[in-house]
Each structure stands twice: as structure tokens, then as C-alpha cells.
Amino acid sequence: MSVLSNHMPTAELQALDAAHHMHPFTTNDELAEKGARIITRAKGVFLTDSEGNEILDAMAGLWCVNIGYGRPEMAEVAARQMMELPYYNTFFMTTHVPAIALAQEIAKLAPEGLNHVFFAGSGSEANDTNIRMVRTYWAEKGKPAKSHIISRKNAYHGSSVGSGSLGGMAYMHAQGGLPIPGIHHINQPDWWAEGGDMTPEEFGLARAEELEAKILELGEDNVAAFIAEPIQGAGGVVIPPQTYWPEIQRICDAYEILLIADEVICGFGRTGNWFGSQTMGIRPHIMTIAKGLSSGYQPIGGSIVCDEVAQVIGATEFNHGYTYSGHPVAAAVALENLRILQEEKLVDRVRDVGGPALKAGLESLNDHPLVGGISIKGMMASIPLTPHKESRAKFATDAGTVGYMCRERCFANNLVMRHVGDRMIISPPLVIELDEIDLLISRAKKALDETYAQLKDQDLL
Ligand code: PMP
Numbered sequence: 001m002s003v004l005s006n007h008m009p010t011a012e013l014q015a016l017d018a019a020h021h022m023h024p025f026t027t028n029d030e031l032a033e034k035g036a037r038i039i040t041r042a043k044g045v046f047l048t049d050s051e052g053n054e055i056l057d058a059m060a061g062l063w064c065v066n067i068g069y070g071r072p073e074m075a076e077v078a079a080r081q082m083m084e085l086p087y088y089n090t091f092f093m094t095t096h097v098p099a100i101a102l103a104q105e106i107a108k109l110a111p112e113g114l115n116h117v118f119f120a121g122s123g124s125e126a127n128d129t130n131i132r133m134v135r136t137y138w139a140e141k142g143k144p145a146k147s148h149i150i151s152r153k154n155a156y157h158g159s160s161v162g163s164g165s166l167g168g169m170a171y172m173h174a175q176g177g178l179p180i181p182g183i184h185h186i187n188q189p190d191w192w193a194e195g196g197d198m199t200p201e202e203f204g205l206a207r208a209e210e211l212e213a214k215i216l217e218l219g220e221d222n223v224a225a226f227i228a229e230p231i232q233g234a235g236g237v238v239i240p241p242q243t244y245w246p247e248i249q250r251i252c253d254a255y256e257i258l259l260i261a262d263e264v265i266c267g268f269g270r271t272g273n274w275f276g277s278q279t280m281g282i283r284p285h286i287m288t289i290a291k292g293l294s295s296g297y298q299p300i301g302g303s304i305v306c307d308e309v310a311q312v313i314g315a316t317e318f319n320h321g322y323t324y325s326g327h328p329v330a331a332a333v334a335l336e337n338l339r340i341l342q343e344e345k346l347v348d349r350v351r352d353v354g355g356p357a358l359k360a361g362l363e364s365l366n367d368h369p370l371v372g373g374i375s376i377k378g379m380m381a382s383i384p385l386t387p388h389k390e391s392r393a394k395f396a397t398d399a400g401t402v403g404y405m406c407r408e409r410c411f412a413n414n415l416v417m418r419h420v421g422d423r424m425i426i427s428p429p430l431v432i433e434l435d436e437i438d439l440l441i442s443r444a445k446k447a448l449d450e451t452y453a454q455l456k457d458q459d460l461l
Contacts, residue, residue, distance in 0.1 A: 006040040010050040013038050024159070037411075042069035045429045045436050047416070055414045058440050060429045063233055063265045064296035067340050068431040074297045074336055081332040090119070090326040099326035102335045106289070106304060109274050109338065114287060116310035119302040119326040123264035123290035124158025126301040127227070130286055131162045132320050133303065133313060134225040134258050140312050147182055148218050150211060150226045154188045156234035157227065157262055157288070166227055184218065186210040188232065189240035192375070192384050192392060204241030212251045225258040230276030233265035233427070236420035237382035239375050245280045258285045258309070264301070265380070268292030269341060269430050272351035272378035279377060285309055295337045298330035346430045350378045357434050361441035362426070368448050379432075383424040387461055395422060397460055405454060409447035417444065
């Protein structure tokens, strides 16, 4: 067996990686040519790579490392649980304390009436559960035709066949035969990109009303559920205008449509409340969770289910589940994560300290010639780039060219910021300190300046 280590030359590890490892959402030939960046360790909000660079991770991994990297308590809990009970399943009338304790704690933190948890290994799996659960719910209620699910374009709900179909990413649907039948996508409430001359309020209402139109088109007796992220994450941190969610809630109530809030990113403090549904003032029947549930220290996700749906599902055998549903080590680690979030009052900290500081810092970039106005809620933010702020114009280059350029300049300045098209997105660990926010902003500014200079050089402005 080969023994690799962080001390091996970067090029050697890159060559082996390219030879054997297929990466998600990557053109692997391009990666083989350029060589992947190798992350060797991490602490707090900083990653270290194989060249010794200290990189500020303004994305918390993939929006998940809420409590920051390198928490010894998490490792201790995992080791203890592995010694005591490394695995047992929760099928066939069995259970174990980590799954019980985690479900109880989640029910305590979730909004009123959401008291039941079905565990999964990831957000994608949890959304697959949701598809089957809402359809089973209506079938058990004697309305099997209520099976269609409405989602939105540019939503992200995962990468499995089911969850990828729920998502509204055209480039994902272009591969592998997605979406599966019975899933419909309405337009998203992205005022910045699609609002034209409407006010945000008018636009929010217009986009919400598309849900009503779609329900009427499909027939209310055929629609099971509407699924949405309270704030779209992977779609570019799209914070809907304030008119949007109240209207969606009204429509779901009026037509007896189950509302599924995908809280995979928004959950566990990201928006300054425990759940994005609280921040946006909605009352979902089911919430999808993952990521911040364990701060990414173990793979775990789930569906938090309201009493009514759980009661109906509970009356029949729900023929669904995963080998790792409620995995004891993942559950114990998630529980420790929830303890840390509560003990360190990290959700309050996002609302009262970190979020406002990040907002002030990002708003200081508003006069930058490329910045088209900051959107931020809690610790979830986007910086749309534009050649012309007032008209929110797009660049003449292919969409995403400038965003990619800026992301590369961020990397070069030891900052991880992602780009979605020409929009930069930010979602740091919730523990980020004020001086680290200053550092984030100064590196972001430098990256923006360099992007601007590069665009000028190449006559792209
Ligand atoms: N839902 C949302 C809102 C997400 O952001 C993601 C992941 N980015 C998922 C679901 C899928 O989660 P996973 O990658 O854990 O399957």
C-alpha cells in the first residue's frame, strides 16, 4: 500500500490526484493540466496549502464549517463514539442514543411544530427523502394525484437524480436526463439580475405570483409541494425582495401545498437566526438540513418534519432509508456542534456582531467601480460585478468570465471567495473575528482592484 503524506512534493501529489481522482463539478482534464490546490490543514478560518500559504476561507468550505476548523472537542467526541459504537443502523425497530439525542436537540431548536427528524447522509439525500415523503403523505391522505413538485430556476437542492431535478440549474439538467417527470420550475426572485425596471417590491410579488399561476396550470389537486431555499445559496446568494416570501406563504396556505424550506445553507445560524425560515418569516412543513448541522466535520443531513406530516407518514411503513441514516458517529459529532453553537452563542453573534461587521466591511467596497451593490443577510453575502452600477449592466464578455477572473485574483491573494457567474459570494465560518473580517475585506479589495486593472489592460471595460 502506498503511503502518501502532506510532506510530499506538491507536483507529485497533483499528478497522482489527476491520475486517479475524479473531482465533482470539475473539468478533470483542465485540473490535470493546472494541478489541484492541495489543502493540508486548517484552523479557525484559515486553510493551509501544500506550499505553506495561509488562505482565509470566506466560504467556510462549501458553506458548512460554521464553528470553524480544528475544534479538538469534535475529534474527541468522534473518537469516543467510534470506540463505543462505531456503527449501527436505525432500521428494523432499532435505535441508539446519538440518533435519539440529536433528533431531540434538533426538534428543540427548530420552529414550533417541527418536531421529527428523518436522517440522511447529505443534503441531496435529504431532498430525495422529501420527494418521496410529500408524495407518500398525499397518497396516504387519499390524494395520490397530488404528486407534482414546484421549484425554481437557478435553485440548488443537490446533485442526485431526485435532488438535481428539484434544483433548477440548467447546466446540470443538460447532463444525465434531468429533471425527472413531475417537477416544475418557476422563475427565481433575483431582482438584481432579472428585475429590469421594476422596483424590488413589484418584482418580488410578480415572481411569487408565478407560483399561483403554476398551481392553477397544473391543477391544485395535482400539486404536492413547493420547495425553495429561504435565500438561494449556490444560485448566487439571492435574497428575495421583502414582498416575495409572504406571498409565497399565502399561496401555499391557500392551495394546501406543502412548503419545503431547503435550509442546507441557511440553517444553523448562517442568516442570524437558527433557520433561514425564521429570518424570512415563513412556516415550512419540512426543512432540509445538512452542512452546518455538523459544521462539515461528519457527513450528515436530514429532513425536519412537522407533526401533521410525521403523523400521516408514521401510520404506514415508509419504504425509504439510508444505511447511514442517523449514523452514530455523525450524530454524536453533530450534537457536539450544536452544543458549541449554543454555548458560544454563535447565532446571536452572527446577528449582533459578525454579520453587521461583515456588512459594514462589504459596503465599504460599494464605491469600487466594479461593485454593483452588496446583498447580505447574516453571514451570507454577494457582490455582483458590473461595468455600470446604475443599470446593473452585464459585461460584454461571456457571463462568468469576470467572476472567474476575480476568483483567481482572490486565490492569488490568499482568499477563498467563490463566483457564480459574475457575482462573488461570501459565507465565512460564523466564528470569524473582527480583525479577520478586516483582512477578508482588504484581500477582497485588492482582488477587485487587480481584476479591474486586468479588465482595463485587456480592453474589456
Ligand atoms: N440544498 C442546498 C440549499 C445546498 O446548498 C446543497 C449543497 N450545496 C444541497 C442541498 C446538497 O447538499 P449535499 O451536497 O450535502 O448533498
